[in-house]
Amino acid sequence: MIMNSRHVESTISCSETSGYCQTQYSYLIATNLPGFYQCNSGQKSGQKCSCVSRRRNIVWLIFLIGVIYYVIYLIGSTKQYLYKVDTYSLPCEMPILDPYDADQMKNVKLSEPFICDNTPFLVYIDKENLLQFNTSAVNILQIARDSIMCTCEIIKRGVDTDDEVTYSDTFDCTPPYNIPSDFFKITCSSAENELLNTMLTKIHRRRNDLKSNSDGFFSVILFGLDSVSRNNAIRQIPRAVKYLHENLSSIDLLMYNRIGGHTFDNIVPMLTGLLANTDDIPYLNDVGTRFEKLPFIWKNFSENNYVTFYAEDHLQFHTFNFKKEGFKRQPTDHYVRPFWIADFESRPTKLLFWKEDMSSYNKRKCLANIPKYLVQINYLKQFIDTYKDVRKFGISHLNELSHQDVNDLHLAEDDLIEFFRWFKEGDHLDDTFLIVYSDHGPRGQSQTHQSLLETNLPFLSIVPPNKFRSSFPEIIENMKRNAHVLTTHFDLFATLKDILLRQFKEPSITFVHNKPRGISLFRDIQKQRSCSESSIPDQFCMCYRSQKLNITNNSVIKQIAQDVADKLNQALAGAKGCARLHVAAVLEAHVLVQGKQTVEKRQGLFNKISNVVSGRDYADYRIVIQTHPGNAKFFATSKIAADGKRYVLDNIERINRYNNQSYCVSDDKLRPLCYCVE
Known part of the structure; x- marks a missing residue:
């Protein structure tokens, strides 16, 4: 029965059930038929046909319309994506750190001056290296000079050891007297009254094969201040x-980046061009460590008729002796360590450095009436004066002054200025490079985020000789440009090499494992230089921006903190007596915003979606955690590997002092990590 008799146009359609063409009406389309079917063009009713589903056509039409709409939407829209950028290999963009940042200034304190003996010194060494009476002191004592008798003992380095000294027999050395040694103990008395009992330095000239600074040769004096960042120098x-x-028209390098964690890890690259604790120089523990085989550049200077000098003033924290055995043979022509061993042995109380109270600690920073740092500065001045006419290469590293507390540095400011003035007024700048450097910034003295960054940026200031300035003005311009380029201790090594070889027209690039590592500061270094090209380990690279994170209920940071603890415990697994460490708190976290990490990208049909990753998947983090037991604070970096898995970089850094917490281990790598338990 037809429900709607209104006539409409008839069509020839293909029957779904019979497969034959037949006449159908539009009202049936609306009432009876389940779908629409069509016959091929020209077919008549009753002919067999191939049915084509009109429903299928409609589905395809809808799909096509959807695709067109989607493409139009993508072409017309813009969204912000986070693209993975390997900024370790991109041109360096270093953060600008304000030396007078408010948080940093909270840590600046005026240390109490070292209280040294105020008794005038009875004797001194004159410019001819002769022991002489101090006439002013003799007059103050109101004692006849003829009544004063002095005896001496020469201090000698032990045989094949860096940790022992011997003493000569006592002999009469009443001034004037030429002591045939660099170091000696002296006692002076009048009648039965002891007037003086101390030790002195001088330079006993030995070598006769030395040559003058002529034919384009220049001398080098490296003056080191331990644990001083550029910003610390500006503040202190x-x-x-x-x-x-x-x-002095110094050239200060503003982007000088450290290479390693400790003094040793930075001084060795500066003096050898090699990276410590790697395939270059395998990890050195305290057993059987000798440094004779390392290619220290002072050996090359010595072979080229330079007189050599090395001095550090802190026995416990000496670069080559802290948990190491140092040198079997004396490394340079003049070497101050035996003097400081004798000084230590002469002290009535020999407390371990971590058990000293501040009173005893300050007393130990004096030798008679002057601070110990000034004793070493004076020894350096004796060296420079004695060898003024010949080629010389000297390193004086003031360790004790600022290693424990960088706030003590300001106590030496007047003496530092006086040394620089003496250097200039004594005409030593005519043919001698003065290089004032540091190994790294302060470690373990402050835990603000900026202080952690400043640790990576040691102080370096270079004063070229006057003759060099006039002969090579284009190199001076290169050095000034390089002050604003990423540089490292490797570059300073390459520069020392050029000075040695007089390689000024074509300054050098040093290669290790067939890869460029150090670029002489005499070259015009490209501003596009990256941490990768500079051989700076990732965890010390300063070429990034960062944003502080809210760490409350941050699951990503919480997991990274646990990863850090797990890595620490993995390192400690084989050490006996070390407690298992647990995360007590996350103190701070920053996400690294490196280079052009965030970019505006127009979405389109040809976007490679595989190159787009989420911020959580890619972001590098740097965090500070506190562990228990022991309340240690560690600074660590977390990155993403190529397979998408997150990992913590090696060399997690202990940023607060561990003193004697790790007494049960001797391994140099484990001591900052271990908390010893009974």
Whole structure:
């Protein structure tokens, strides 16, 4: 029965059930038929046909319309994506750190001056290296000079050891007297009254094969201040920094980046061009460590008729002796370590450095009436004066002054300025490079985020000789440009090599394992230089921006903190007596915003979606955690590997002092990590 008799146009359609063409009406389409079917063009009713589903056509039509709409939507829209960028290999963009940042200034304190003996020194060493009476002191004592008798003992380095000294027999050395040694103990008395009992330095000239600074040769003096960042120098000794710049026309490197964690890890690259604790120089523990085979550049200077000098003033923290055995043979012509061993042995109380109270600690920073750092500065001045006419290569590293507390540095500012002034007024700048450097910034003295960054940026200021400036003005311009380029201790090594070889027309690039590593500061270094090209380990690279994170209920940071603890415990697994460490708190976290990591990208049909990753998947993090037991604080970096898995970089850094917490281990790598338990 037809429900709707209104006539409409008839069509020839293909029957779904019979497969034959037949006449159908539009009202049936609306009432009876389940779908629409069509016959091929020209077919008549009753002919067999091939049915084509009109429903299928409609589905395809809808799909096509959807695709067109989607493409139009993508072409017309813009979204922000986070693209993975390997900024370790991109041109360096270093954060600008304000030296007078409010948080940093909270840590700046004026240390109490070292209280040294105020008794005038009875004797001194004159410019001819002769022991002489101090006439002013004799007059103050109101004692006839003829009544004063002095005896001496020569201090000798032990045989094949860096940790022992011997003493000669006592002999009469009443001034004037030429002591045939660099170091000696002296006692002076009048009648039965002891007037003086101390030790002195001088330079006993030995070598006769030395040559003058002629034919383009230049001398080098490296003056080191331990644990001083550029910003620390600006805060602690601003007048000394200003004097270097304004009076000596120094070239200060603003983007000088450390290479390693400790002093040893930075001084070794500076003096050898090699990276410590790697395939270059395998990890050195305290057993059987000898450094004779390392290619220290002072050996090359010595072979080229230079007199050599090395001095550090802190026995416990000596670069080559802290948990190591140092040198079997004396490394340089003049070497101050035996003097400081004798000084230590002469002390009535020999407390371990971590058990000293501040009173005893300050007393130990004096030798008679002057601070120990000034004793070493004076020894360096004796060396420079004695060998003024010949080629010389000297390193004086002031360790004790600022290693424990960088706030003590300001106490030496007047003496530093006086040394720089003496260097200039004594005409030593005519043919001698003065290089004022540090190994790294302060470690373990402050835990603000900026202080952690400043640790990576040691102080370096170079004063070229006057003759060099006039002969090579284009190199001076290169050095000034390089002040604003990423540089490292490797570059300073390459520069020392050029000075040695007089390689000024074509300054060098040093290669290790067939890859460029150090670029002489005499070259015009490209501003596009990256941490990768500079051989800076990832965890010390300063070429990034960062954003502080809210760490409350942050699951990603919580997991990274646990990863850090797991890595620490993995390192400690084979050490006996070390407690298992647990995360007590996350103190701070930053996400690294490196290079152009965030970019505006127009979505389109040809976007490679595989290159787009989420911020959580890609972001590098740097966090500070506190562990228990022991309340250690560790600074660590977490990255993403190529397979998408997150990992923590090696060399997790302990940023607060561990003192004697790790007494049960001797391994140099484990001591900062271990908390010893009974």
